[in-house]
Amino acid sequence: KQEVTQIPAALSVPEGENLVLNCSFTDSAIYNLQWFRQDPGKGLTSLLLIQSSQREQTSGRLNASLDKSSGRSTLYIAASQPGDSATYLCAVPETSGSRLTFGEGTQLTVNP
Amino acid sequence: DAGVIQSPRHEVTEMGQEVTLRCKPISGHDYLFWYRQTMMRGLELLIYFNNNVPIDDSGMPEDRFSAKMPNASFSTLKIQPSEPRDSAVYFCASTQSGGGQPQHFGDGTRLSIL
Numbered sequence: 001k002q003e004v005t006q007i008p009a010a011l012s013v014p015e016g017e018n019l020v021l022n023c024s025f026t027d028s029a030i031y032n033l034q035w036f037r038q039d040p041g042k043g044l045t046s047l048l049l050i051q052s053s054q055r056e057q058t059s060g061r062l063n064a065s066l067d068k069s070s071g072r073s074t075l076y077i078a079a080s081q082p083g084d085s086a087t088y089l090c091a092v093p094e095t096s097g098s099r100l101t102f103g104e105g106t107q108l109t110v111n112p
Numbered sequence: 113d114a115g116v117i118q119s120p121r122h123e124v125t126e127m128g129q130e131v132t133l134r135c136k137p138i139s140g141h142d143y144l145f146w147y148r149q150t151m152m153r154g155l156e157l158l159i160y161f162n163n164n165v166p167i168d169d170s171g172m173p174e175d176r177f178s179a180k181m182p183n184a185s186f187s188t189l190k191i192q193p194s195e196p197r198d199s200a201v202y203f204c205a206s207t208q209s210g211g212g213q214p215q216h217f218g219d220g221t222r223l224s225i226l
Contacts, residue, residue, distance in 0.1 A: 032212040043116075043203055043217035051212055089155070093212070099145075099168060100215060102155040 002027045004092060006103035013080055014111050021075040021106045023090035028068045030092045034100070035064050035075050038087045047088075048075070080110045114138070116218035118204050124224045130192040133221045136185055137206030145215065146179055146189050147203040155203075161187065162209070194225045 003026045013019055023033070032051045036044040048057045048064040050073070056065040063076040073090055087107045091100040117136040125131060137144045145160040159169040164181045172179070176195070181187040191198055201222050205215040 034214055036217075041222075043219045044205075044215075046214040046216060049212065049214045099157045099160060099171075104154050 002092060002094065002101045004090060004101050004103040006090060006106050008106060009104065010107040010109075012109040012111065015080060015082060017080050018076070018078050019080055019108070021077070021088050021108070023073040023075070023103055025071045025073075025092050025101075028071050030068065032093065033064075033066055033073050034091050035073075036089045036091065038089060038105070044089065082110045082112050084108060084110050116204055116206055116216055118218035118221050120221060121219065122222045124226065125194060126226050127195055128193045130190065131194045131198075131223060131225075133189040133202050133223070135187045135189070135204030135218060137187070137204070138216055139185070141206035141208050141216075142184070143207045143209060144181060144187050145205040146187070147205065148200045149203060149220070150200045158189070196225045199223055199225050
């Protein structure tokens with residue numbers, strides 16, 4: 001059974017810092033990996049999806065990398081802003097379109 | 113484009129009552145998922161549909177929970193009778209098959225059973 005772990009559980013940084021969130025998974029036979037953001041009282045917003053054949057994806061100040069062989073993904077946030085404060089979750093599906101297994105999330109606080 | 117639409121946003125009801133949660137997926141998406149989120153257990157998949165057919169309902173907690181998808185644009189999750197331990201945020205998500213598309217989530221229904 002796939003297990004997804006995120007470290008750290010919580011992170012507090014001053015505005016402007018670059019930071020890295022970590023995600024690890026036990027079964028490397030993944031189809032893709034997705035990073036989400038969740039604001040309080042809201043649903044999940046998809047940030048980046050990396051296909052299994054890709055090494056990284058970039059969107060603005062966000063960069064996600066994937067190393068299937070080691071079962072790891074990182075989400076890099078450059079020049080963090082208070083508006084980046086949220087919970088970040090990674091998730092992997094077993095096959096395309098099927099159930100996602102989520103990590104517990106990293107709660108990020110960016111202080112002005 | 114309209115995203116995934118869930119209703120109601122909040123529901124407070126007494127134990128024993130029937131609760132019906134509703135979801136309208138993004139047009140053209142052929143997969144629909146129901147999740148439950150609690151502090152203790154995080155996000156759990158309850159059931160998912162492909163082309164309106166339930167594919168995996170192994171996450172449904174017990175017989176008190178049922179889900180239907182009568183057509184491509186509507187799904188319901190019903191709890192009858194409801195219990196306090198059902199209190200959680202229930203999310204609906206949809207995606208399009210082929211090529212590993214991202215799942216898109218609704219804003220959820222915050223359910224409180226008194």
